[in-house]
Amino acid sequence: TARNLFLLPGDGIGPEAMGEVRKIIAYMNEAMNAGFVIDEGLVGGSAYDAHGAAISEADMQKALAADAVLFGAVGGPKWDSVPYEVRPEAGLLRLRKDLQLFANLRPAICYPALASASSLKPELVEGLDILIIRELTGGVYFGEPKEIIDLGNGQKRGIDTQVYDTYEIERIAGVAFEMARTRQNRVCSMEKRNVMKSGVLWNQVVTETHKAKYSDVQLEHMLADAGGMQLVRQPKQFDVIVTDNLFGDMLSDVAAMLTGSLGMLPSASLGAPDGKTGKRKALYEPVHGSAPDIAGKGIANPIAMIASFAMCLRYSFNLVKEADDLEKAIANVLDKGIRTGDIMADGARQVGTVEMGDAILAEFKTL
Amino acid sequence: TARNLFLLPGDGIGPEAMGEVRKIIAYMNEAMNAGFVIDEGLVGGSAYDAHGAAISEADMQKALAADAVLFGAVGGPKWDSVPYEVRPEAGLLRLRKDLQLFANLRPAICYPALASASSLKPELVEGLDILIIRELTGGVYFGEPKEIIDLGNGQKRGIDTQVYDTYEIERIAGVAFEMARTRQNRVCSMEKRNVMKSGVLWNQVVTETHKAKYSDVQLEHMLADAGGMQLVRQPKQFDVIVTDNLFGDMLSDVAAMLTGSLGMLPSASLGAPDGKTGKRKALYEPVHGSAPDIAGKGIANPIAMIASFAMCLRYSFNLVKEADDLEKAIANVLDKGIRTGDIMADGARQVGTVEMGDAILAEFKTL
Numbered sequence: 078t079a080r081n082l083f084l085l086p087g088d089g090i091g092p093e094a095m096g097e098v099r100k101i102i103a104y105m106n107e108a109m110n111a112g113f114v115i116d117e118g119l120v121g122g123s124a125y126d127a128h129g130a131a132i133s134e135a136d137m138q139k140a141l142a143a144d145a146v147l148f149g150a151v152g153g154p155k156w157d158s159v160p161y162e163v164r165p166e167a168g169l170l171r172l173r174k175d176l177q178l179f180a181n182l183r184p185a186i187c188y189p190a191l192a193s194a195s196s197l198k199p200e201l202v203e204g205l206d207i208l209i210i211r212e213l214t215g216g217v218y219f220g221e222p223k224e225i226i227d228l229g230n231g232q233k234r235g236i237d238t239q240v241y242d243t244y245e246i247e248r249i250a251g252v253a254f255e256m257a258r259t260r261q262n263r264v265c266s267m268e269k270r271n272v273m274k275s276g277v278l279w280n281q282v283v284t285e286t287h288k289a290k291y292s293d294v295q296l297e298h299m300l301a302d303a304g305g306m307q308l309v310r311q312p313k314q315f316d317v318i319v320t321d322n323l324f325g326d327m328l329s330d331v332a333a334m335l336t337g338s339l340g341m342l343p344s345a346s347l348g349a350p351d352g353k354t355g356k357r358k359a360l361y362e363p364v365h366g367s368a369p370d371i372a373g374k375g376i377a378n379p380i381a382m383i384a385s386f387a388m389c390l391r392y393s394f395n396l397v398k399e400a401d402d403l404e405k406a407i408a409n410v411l412d413k414g415i416r417t418g419d420i421m422a423d424g425a426r427q428v429g430t431v432e433m434g435d436a437i438l439a440e441f442k443t444l
Numbered sequence: 445t446a447r448n449l450f451l452l453p454g455d456g457i458g459p460e461a462m463g464e465v466r467k468i469i470a471y472m473n474e475a476m477n478a479g480f481v482i483d484e485g486l487v488g489g490s491a492y493d494a495h496g497a498a499i500s501e502a503d504m505q506k507a508l509a510a511d512a513v514l515f516g517a518v519g520g521p522k523w524d525s526v527p528y529e530v531r532p533e534a535g536l537l538r539l540r541k542d543l544q545l546f547a548n549l550r551p552a553i554c555y556p557a558l559a560s561a562s563s564l565k566p567e568l569v570e571g572l573d574i575l576i577i578r579e580l581t582g583g584v585y586f587g588e589p590k591e592i593i594d595l596g597n598g599q600k601r602g603i604d605t606q607v608y609d610t611y612e613i614e615r616i617a618g619v620a621f622e623m624a625r626t627r628q629n630r631v632c633s634m635e636k637r638n639v640m641k642s643g644v645l646w647n648q649v650v651t652e653t654h655k656a657k658y659s660d661v662q663l664e665h666m667l668a669d670a671g672g673m674q675l676v677r678q679p680k681q682f683d684v685i686v687t688d689n690l691f692g693d694m695l696s697d698v699a700a701m702l703t704g705s706l707g708m709l710p711s712a713s714l715g716a717p718d719g720k721t722g723k724r725k726a727l728y729e730p731v732h733g734s735a736p737d738i739a740g741k742g743i744a745n746p747i748a749m750i751a752s753f754a755m756c757l758r759y760s761f762n763l764v765k766e767a768d769d770l771e772k773a774i775a776n777v778l779d780k781g782i783r784t785g786d787i788m789a790d791g792a793r794q795v796g797t798v799e800m801g802d803a804i805l806a807e808f809k810t811l
């Protein structure tokens with residue numbers, strides 16, 4: 078049976094990075110009979126240029142129908158002053174919301190070959206392997222009212238609303254506890270219960286969910302500001318971190334930067350399993366952005382995009398061996414000293430986007 | 445004329461740290477005729493134990509009447525399950541709100557003697573000197589509605605509201621630009637305008653304020669998540685950072701941890717100058733918390749509290765020379781290798797709270 082992938086390369090370095098994933102897909106179809114069927118659409122600034130929207134209705138339908146969406150990156154100075162409703166990010170936010178991708182998995186791992194690239198002392202990040210589970214369809218990103226009101230007298234009021242319901246916290250906590258069981262069995266939940274009522278509820282529901290169904294997992298609570306500090310101080314103390322949409326945005330970026338491997342980090346955004354088929358909607362995207370300054374130059378690092386495809390193999394298609402091999406291919410290529418400019422080091426060989434993709438594919442073929 | 449100080453030592457290590465400031469105040473009164481008049485009250489858990497509130501009305505009146513408030517720290521496991529409205533933090537939040545302390549100044553400086561204590565590579569933090577200006581009386585901390593609603597069916601809804609009005613953004617931006625003029629003349633404003641309407645307004649108002657009155661200062665805008673990353677990647681790129689209450693909470697904690705000097709960092713929370721007298725209401729507090737695990741043992745580091753008093757000398761009493769000397773006394777004592785346990789290093793001499801306070805006072809006397 079066909080495996081339907083919908084590709085949304087987006088803006089900036091998105092299309093270049095996606096090109097390298099296409100090669101791996103083509104190889105898997107030929108050599109492994111993987112049966113991937115590919116369609117492609119526009120998102121972000123490029124969709125705005127073509128359709129006046131950050132994603133067209135037709136492409137939204139395709140995303141909804143696909144088994145998985147591969148997403149590149151969106152945005153760039155060209156679209157800095159387009160109206161708020163059609164800004165590049167709106168395409169990504171609509172995809173997350175309409176596909177109900179409530180669970181964002183952001184691994185922060187430190188590739189051994191890159192430990193020295195971190196701004197932290199190497200001993201603090203060597204072997205780092207954190208999984209941040211970020212709630213992705215709730216909180217201040219989507220709560221209403223969300224508006225700017227004109228108060229007269231030259232005064233305006235900007236309003237955003239942070240909202241969480243019990244079921245939203247329950248289901249993201251469930252994902253965190255289940256992921257923890259496949260790892261070191263430890264979850265740290267972060268909120269600001271000392272300031273936010275949504276934080277009080279978050280804390281309560283995570284505690285209850287733990288007690289009711291996951292008491293075998295070790296659970297800790299931390300205030301989100303202290304959590305940011307601890308990530309910088311001693312990141313290896315964490316296994317799985319579960320947190321809300323906005324704190325997750327901040328904390329996962331800090332964690333990503335710690336690894337020294339920002340250009341390398343993938344993410345998966347998953348929906349709930351379908352009652353009948355058990356399938357989850359899913360979108361896979363690199364943590365890095367569209368990097369407009371280096372777009373089109375053939376120098377972007379495609380590894381985060383390729384690693385995102387590895388997550389897709391694992392979580393959407395249960396191709397565990399293939400996912401493991403693709404991740405190993407990335408690590409092996411790094412061990413051989415092959416590097417794009419962003420992760421260049423003394424004695425390494427600097428390559429461009431295409432060569433990096435080729436090297437990973439060649440390595441993948443040997444595994 | 446008398447200089448009225450209201451001391452709120454609070455919980456945990458707060459009282460011990462405050463004790464060392466008292467000695468400096470006594471010395472300044474005797475030797476320099478400084479004319480400080482001291483009163484003292486309760487805040488946080490200790491106020492709850494005494495009055496059933498996180499601060500009593502009588503103490504609130506004293507705080508409002510004082511020239512400056514010196515605040516220690518609040519909270520501890522003992523009060524983890526007191527009702528939300530009277531939790532220890534409520535005392536601090538009420539002080540900030542009722543005294544209208546909208547401008548929170550959080551210097552993140554790296555003491556040369558402590559550069560190696562940072563988890564970052566020393567070359568990234570040596571000489572670090574960032575000033576974070578955090579809006580402190582608005583945003584999601586105080587916006588209404590702020591509640592947990594029972595929706596029935598076992599579902600609850602937690603709601604917090606992020607609100608910013610033009611004037612609130614204007615005045616905090618003004619503080620940032622003015623502080624920048626006394627430093628490297630650069631401001632970086634951080635928000636999430638790509639997701640939050642309050643971020644859109646924040647960005648607009650900062651831009652307009654800059655154009656109207658501070659165009660001599662260099663202004664940059666950064667998304668708050670990218671800002672967190674950049675703080676970890678290359679902290680020295682920043683001079684003054686201005687941001688909202690919640691982002692400021694997160695980012696200033698990350699910045700504090702970068703310095704390796706968390707136990708050393710002070711903060712000032714300032715109100716607007718009074719129309720007639722030009723005086724600002726003000727509260728000074730260390731960035732660290734109440735550290736209940738080490739409270740009462742005589743080992744807490746009093747430096748952040750003493751450095752907070754130095755900020756008080758500077759901003760509330762315009763005692764610039766005295767503030768400079770007190771800060772220099774701290775640096776000199778560190779240079780001599782005198783350390784509390786939290787900042788202990790090879791070859792240094794470990795001392796307790798009182799000895800550290802004595803050493804700083806002795807040094808201060810020589811300057």
Ligand SMILES: CC(C)[C@H](C(=O)O)[C@@H](O)C(=O)O
Nearest residue numbers: 166169170326636638639669
């Ligand atoms: C592009 C932006 C809307 C997005 C977010 O804030 O969620 C990004 O920062 C991310 O973390 O995926």
Ligand SMILES: CC(C)[C@H](C(=O)O)[C@@H](O)C(=O)O
Nearest residue numbers: 269271272302533536537693
């Ligand atoms: C104690 C708490 C309410 C407070 C805050 O969140 O503002 C603290 O974290 C701070 O940064 O001063």
